[in-house]
Amino acid sequence: MTTSLDSQFAALADPTRRAILARLALGETTVLELAKPFAMTQPAISRHIKVLETAGLITRRIDGTKRPCRLAKPGIDAIDQWLDMLRQALDRNYDRLDKILIELQTPKGEPTP
Amino acid sequence: MSKMTLTTEADRYVLVTRNFAAPPEVVFRAFTEPDIIQKWLLGPDGWTMPVCISEARPGGKMRYEWTNGKGAGFHITGEYIEVQPYTKIVHVERMFLPDPTPDNHIETRLEPDGAGTRMTLRMTLPDAETRKMMLSTGMEGGMEASYVRLENLLQPVAH
Numbered sequence: 001m002t003t004s005l006d007s008q009f010a011a012l013a014d015p016t017r018r019a020i021l022a023r024l025a026l027g028e029t030t031v032l033e034l035a036k037p038f039a040m041t042q043p044a045i046s047r048h049i050k051v052l053e054t055a056g057l058i059t060r061r062i063d064g065t066k067r068p069c070r071l072a073k074p075g076i077d078a079i080d081q082w083l084d085m086l087r088q089a090l091d092r093n094y095d096r097l098d099k100i101l102i103e104l105q106t107p108k109g110e111p112t113p
Numbered sequence: 114m115s116k117m118t119l120t121t122e123a124d125r126y127v128l129v130t131r132n133f134a135a136p137p138e139v140v141f142r143a144f145t146e147p148d149i150i151q152k153w154l155l156g157p158d159g160w161t162m163p164v165c166i167s168e169a170r171p172g173g174k175m176r177y178e179w180t181n182g183k184g185a186g187f188h189i190t191g192e193y194i195e196v197q198p199y200t201k202i203v204h205v206e207r208m209f210l211p212d213p214t215p216d217n218h219i220e221t222r223l224e225p226d227g228a229g230t231r232m233t234l235r236m237t238l239p240d241a242e243t244r245k246m247m248l249s250t251g252m253e254g255g256m257e258a259s260y261v262r263l264e265n266l267l268q269p270v271a272h
């Protein structure tokens with residue numbers, strides 16, 4: 001069964017999950033290690049990991065009592081993450097610019113929207 | 114208004130297109146005049162650009178400084194290479210995180226499209242090392258620092 005792009009984008013929409021992916025871009029890690037830099041409980045981090053796993057962005061293997069995580073497709077995901085970040089940033093900027101352009105074309109003296 | 118497109122080209126460039134409901138003369142001003150740039154080139158909500166230097170002429174300098182008002186900030190510096198009023202802007206810039214990233218070469222083209230403008234922006238795709246740094250620098254310092262770096266890259270916080 002293939003994972004839909006929608007679920008991947010939904011998974012990427014959360015800053016904590018993006019940060020988790022960024023950490024995993026550096027290599028395979030346990031949940032305990034992943035949780036360290038976050039001001040969150042391990043169960044909270046585990047929920048984020050579950051979302052990422054369901055979206056097909058990460059995979060986990062069994063190593064004794066541990067279940068280390070790694071990126072499903074390291075190279076591609078790293079580029080996609082970065083592009084997704086850029087896309088969101090530019091979207092926000094250009095939406096703001098749309099409003100500024102209206103103001104710039106409004107003759108002085110008239111109220112701006 | 115057509116939506117933005119963002120694609121990669123030959124693993125070396127990022128191409129962005131977007132239409133704006135204003136003629137190229139107005140869009141050009143918005144891309145080059147400091148007091149206008151400061152109003153929109155801000156990335157996530159909550160960030161401001163207290164310092165904006167933009168000398169839009171060949172050889173002219175640029176420096177943008179951003180802050181989130183909570184002690185976090187970063188800046189870029191750059192130089193204009195080519196400035197053709199209303200149609201083309203070419204510049205290089207680098208981001209300080211805090212070490213400078215490799216130069217990003219950015220070409221912005223504006224062309225009339227009906228009563229509006231079609232923008233085509235081509236920038237260098239940062240190498241894997243730089244992308245990784247942009248995405249993950251600061252994580253070891255805790256979530257707040259990590260968010261600063263992520264947000265630096267102009268990312269809106271989804272809540």
